[in-house]
Structures are given as C-alpha cells and as structure tokens.
Amino acid sequence: MMTPPEAQKEIQRLSRELKQHNYNYYALAQPTISDQEFDKMLEELAALEKEFPQFARPDSPTRKVGGEITKTFRTVRHRYPMLSLGNTYSEQDLLDFDKRIKKLIGENFQYVCELKFDGVAIGLTYREGKLVQAVTRGDGAKGDDVTTNIKTIKNIPNYIYGSDIPPEFEVRGEIFMHRKAFARLNAERVEQGEMTFANPRNFAAGTIKMQDSGEVARRPLDCFLYSLLGENLPYKTHFESLEKLTEWGFHVSEHIRRCNTIREVLDFIHAYEKERFEFSFDIDGIVIKVNSYAQQEELGFTAKSPRWAIAYKYKAEEVETLLESISYQVGRTGAVTPVANLQPVQLGGTTVKRASLHNANEMERLDLRPGDMVLVEKGGEIIPKVIRVNFEKRPQGLATASFPAVCPECETELVRNEGEAVHYCPNDTGCPPQIVGRMQHFIGRRAMDIQGIGSETIELLYQKGLLKNIADLYELKTKEEILLSFDRFGERSVNNLLEGIEKSKEMPFERVLFGLGIRYVGETVARKLAAHFKDIDRLAAAGFDELISVNEIGDRIAESILDFFNDPEHLSLLERLRAQGLQFKTEEKEIQLQSNRLEGKTFLISGVFEGYSREELKSMIELNGGKIASGVSAKLHYLVAGENMGPSKREKAEKLNVPIISEKELLSMLA
Structure with missing residues (x-):
C-alpha cells in the first residue's frame, strides 16, 4: 500500500514518462518501448488514479487518445471523435467483455472480427464522391490535415462513383507500409547515413507527416478502410457498410468474419495468431465490434472508448537461442554496427541467424556475452532483435x-x-567497405543512375585496383583493353558500362550532391541544398550559420558538410569530377514577380509555421520582390519568427534592433 505522498509522486512519474512515450510514438514516429510495456504503465497509472482520485490530472495520459498535434499542418476538429479502442492481451478479458454486452443488450447480437492493422489511423471525408479532407487521429478530438499527402496513396480513391453514394460521409482506415517496401526503404536510409525507422508503422507515420507530397508519392504506402460514418446512412450493420465500401471501390480487407458467439471470436483470434506472419503487412491483434448500429448506440461510449468494441493484442513472438558471437559491420558512412550471430532458430515463420544490436549502448544495457542464452523477438520488427x-x-x-x-x-x-x-571509422578514404559502399551509392538509381554497372562490378573493379574512388569511374574509358581482359566482360557490356558513365554527366547538381555520399545528406536534403546554394562553390564556402538557415538543415548535417569540404582529399576529388564535366550548378529559373511590395527588403525565415512551410514563405517573399538572407545581421530588415525558433537568432536580432514579425504580419504585408 502506498501513502498519499508516494502515490502522488508515482502518478507524476508515470504521467511524465507516458507523455514522453506518446510523443515518441505519435510525433517522432520513434518508439522507445513496446506496446505491451506502454499498456502496462498505463494500467498502473489508471489503478493509482482510481485509488487516489485527488491526484488525477485533467490532462492525464489515461484520458488522452493519441499523441501530440504537430504544428506543421493545419489542425482540424473531428466531426466524429476519433476514439481509441480498449485493448487486452487476455482471453479472460474478452469473456468478461462478452458478459457485459449480454447484460446490457441481451443474447441476440453478432460480433464482427477484423484484423488490427499496425499502421496509422486516418479519417477521409468525401463530398459528392470527391475526397475533400484527410485527417490524422491526433488527440482524438483534433488531428492534422494531411489531405495533399493522402491523395498520393494509390489505394485511396480521390473520386468514387455509384448511384447510391451519400452526399457526404467519412470513411476511416489504417495507413501502412508492406514489409518488403519497408526493408528496401530502410536499407536506402542506411546507405544515405540517415536514421532508420523501427518498423513499417513508424515509417508510414513519418511519411504522412512530410511536407513534400512529392516525396510521399515516392514511398509505397497502402491503406485498408474499416469504418463508415455519416448522417442518415441507410445501413443497419457494420458488416453491411463494409460490403458497401468494397462495392464503391475502397480497399477493405477480406479477413473479416461475422461471429454469433464469443467462442467463434476466439477461434478467429487463434486462427490468425500464426497466419499473421504470412501477410505482407503487420497486424498486432484482432478488433471485435458489435455488428448492429442500433445496439452500438444503445451500448454507448466511455470518455475514451466505445463500449461496443475491444481490441485483442497478440504478444510479440519471442524464442530463446544461443548467442554464438558478435561481429561488427562497417557501412558506407563509416558507422560500425554490432550484429549478434545466433544459433539458427525459427521465429515468425522464418529462420533467424542474426539480429541487430544497434550500438554500444544497447550491448551494455543487455550485458551480452558470447555463450549466453538470449531471447529474440520479431514482433513488429522486420529485423529480429535481442531483448x-x-x-x-x-x-x-x-x-x-x-x-x-x-x-x-x-x-x-x-x-x-x-x-x-x-561509433564511426573516420578513415573514409582508406577503409575498404566505406570506399566500395560510397562508389555503389554513387552509381545507384536515385543518385547518378549509371546504367551498365552494378554493385558486384564495383567490388570486382576495386579488388582489381581499377577503382579507388568515384572519380576513377570517369577514367575507365582509358582502360577499355584491361576491362575486356576480365571474365564476363564482353565488348558489348564494356560499351554499355562506358556509355552509362558518360551519360551520367548529364545528371543535375542535386543528384551529384546526393551521390557524393556526405554523411546525413540524403536525397531530400541534397535537393534543398542545391535549391538554396545553386552551385557547389557557394555550398563549399558556406559557414555554419548559413547552412542551418536552410530549411531542414540542423546542426549535425551542417557540421558534416563543413567536415566534408574541409578535407583536402575531398576537394581534390571534386576538382577531378569537375574536370570530367559533372554538373556542379543548378540551372537558374527566371522569377516572374507577382508584385514589388517587398522590393529592397531582406527577410530571414526561422522556426515552424502553422499555415505555410518555410519554403512557401520564402517563395512568397521572392515573388513579391523581397530577398532571403542567410543569417541575422544589421542589414536584415525582418526576422520572420515561427515556433521553435532558435533563441540565438532572437537574441541577435533584438541586439541589432531587427524587427521580429510573425507569419500573420508577413501575410498582412503581402495583402
């Protein structure tokens, strides 16, 4: 038994930690604990608040549905609250749930069982058959308007057709990413030296919150729809509405069953406990709903969840096996990753021999020693992990x-x-896997897209001494006779290789910049740097303050860029590439001014804004005759301040008496 002061302290601790985990999960899309651990903490908090109600706060995590509302998208209030479901890992809880339903509405009812997709909830509003709004769950009452991004998902129709379509309705579903797509995209992030996502759900969450809808379109998201809402809809049951959604062309899962008893529900749960590993996507449980809308209305809601539905969650599958050894892999960017080599064991439908240990901190936390018996989990993870x-x-x-x-x-x-x-190996010009990895990255489809040469060929030519860096690729034309002397190198394949290398010289500056393999400079960052600096000489000469003034360029990326251009070997490499004719400049596009209202004025944009992205605000300023500054100086006319602007910029602006204006004030200047 806790004393009241002890209970108050524990409630505060649990609330603080749960809020942080909620933020990690929903806003950052980088969870640090499992769903099961989170649910256990939430139950502990709920029990303490029930015993000591005087310490329960109105903003307690037990009263919240989802995560934080981000400030980068317009916030929209849900027409119908987007409540979460009560969930359990216990079959006994399902039996108790069934008893409560019978007590309230009698024996005459049906359940509908559906897969619980491990994705991101979305609400889609259609008006006259047209998709007009897509909103995330947010905190259940309000969410983020991500319509532009959602319209890029192929399985979500922008228009639907039929004679019986209601004038307006909302359909809800789950956005997700298939496992193979996730594995491929995460591998590309590793190659770019970017942080990987923990699982497909987090990758999907991160994608739909991106401000560049073009980038969203390039990522293969999918969506299952599972709920229909609206005024005066003619359908009497949930199952009937799902059939209608399918008829209208929505992507509804085929793994749905009507059940007359709780025993049939349990049979459905048991059937998919193993079968779930055969799907191309992740599920983490089964959702059980009372079928009749009239009975749902009679059962009603709690403050947080409907009384007519519950989610049964599967426990993550884990097995025990022998840790035979630990090896260390060196990636293209020099990052050293520890890998657990395991005695082969069956897990989640596959044979597992290796598991990532992530970094030294994780090894220390687990206190791993070769020869240990370890528990390995595959849950929602694609790559197994030692737990x-x-x-x-x-x-x-x-x-x-x-x-x-x-x-x-x-x-x-x-x-x-x-x-x-x-941990990193700093020997980027002399460490074999880094050298080979950088050349393989350079020739890749999303970088220089050099046809006629693949990763295996790069490795072979490195071993033969013909390639030591990316500039050597453009000198292979002088070594044609040597290439023809190798096995599997016929005249046609050598010609294709050399033609592919020559054609790559036409690739635009942003692709060349990405291909250089600067740590933390992925495809999107390279595009933004190229747009801002226009040519590589300006980029190479930029200081720290100018670099971080570019949208989405933080301290870590800026320091990495400075390190790259301060290395004499890198500068020598760039000069060799320049001499070969690679594109180191962005073609200038003439700006057609909308007005000269801001002529002669310079602006610096900093922070996160509610109505527009930083790039959109910069474009507005330039289209109206203004100029964008790279940092705070006495010559700056206005600092446009958004949320989370760095304090150093504000302090410097105040010291130099530079006016600090809001997004709204800037827009009024343009009105």
Missing part, C-alpha cells in the same frame, strides 16, 4: 563483450561524437 539475456542459464566465466576500439576492417581508431550512440 534480454537469460541470466539463469549463463555459464560461469563468460567474457564481457566490449565494443572494439579500432575499425574491424582497417584498424583505424574509432570515434564517437558527443551525444551520439554510434
């Missing part, structure tokens, strides 16, 4: 696993930057 050691089975005398001090490939001393969990 804990079975210390009861640890043999005596096992040596502690320690992260290597030097690179396993070139024996250069590893570095670990302050505030980062990853």
